[in-house]
Amino acid sequence: MDLPQISASVLIPESLDHLVLGCSRLEHGIALVEERTGVRAVFGGVHPGRGTRNALLSLGGRCYLEVMAPDPAQAALTWFHGLPELLEPRLVGWVVHLEDVIGLADRLAEAGIPFDGPNPGARVQPGGRRLQWRKLDLVDDRQGILPSFISWDPGSAHPAEDAPSGCHLLRFAAQDPDPREVARQCQLLDIGFLVEPGCRPRLHARLAGPAGVLDLTS
Secondary structure (H helix, E strand, C coil): CCCCCCCHHHHCCCCEEEEEEECCCHHHHHHHHHHHHCCCCEEEEEECCCCEEEEEEECCCCCEEEEEEECCCCCCCCCCCCHHHCCCCEEEEEEEECCCHHHHHHHHHHHCCCEEEEEEEEEECCCCCEEEEEEEEECCCCCCCCCEEEEECCCCCCHHHCCCCCCEEEEEEEEECCHHHHHHHHHHCCCCCCEEECCCCEEEEEEEECCEEEEEEC
């Protein structure tokens, strides 16, 4: 993919919380990221009732990469249903952080945009620390082009704080057959996000680490 030279401040939304790299086996996703960047994501925990588990690495500040896969110890997936069929790891979503998730819900309701939430969530890290949040999802996220929204509990530390460091995000953007419409929706959602013309909806992220660069797409 040819990438135009555009200011990094335009390429990465200020409110970006984390990227979700989906894979059928957690070990496969961890190995891919480590091989290309030189940084190994560490096990973060499981999502009870969701059927998934994850591994994390920091992308700098309050931003991280979440490698997500089915949890063999749980019976079924209740989200990201396509994970078992992924032949290669790929981006399956992204999340922005905000303080007032209730305010966003009110704005969406007023604009007539369907959404689910805000719903509470929690998981326990291997060291015993409990993370809690509230999350809002759009009913139509344009095949993952539009994000989910998360509000972290004030008593919870952010996952990026103790995740392995050394990687940073060089670029994050989307392609869509109707970039003007996606840009309009991003403006309504108060997200600064680069959307370029493309034949299908697709996310692209470029990560850099001590061993090299890793391009991820949806």
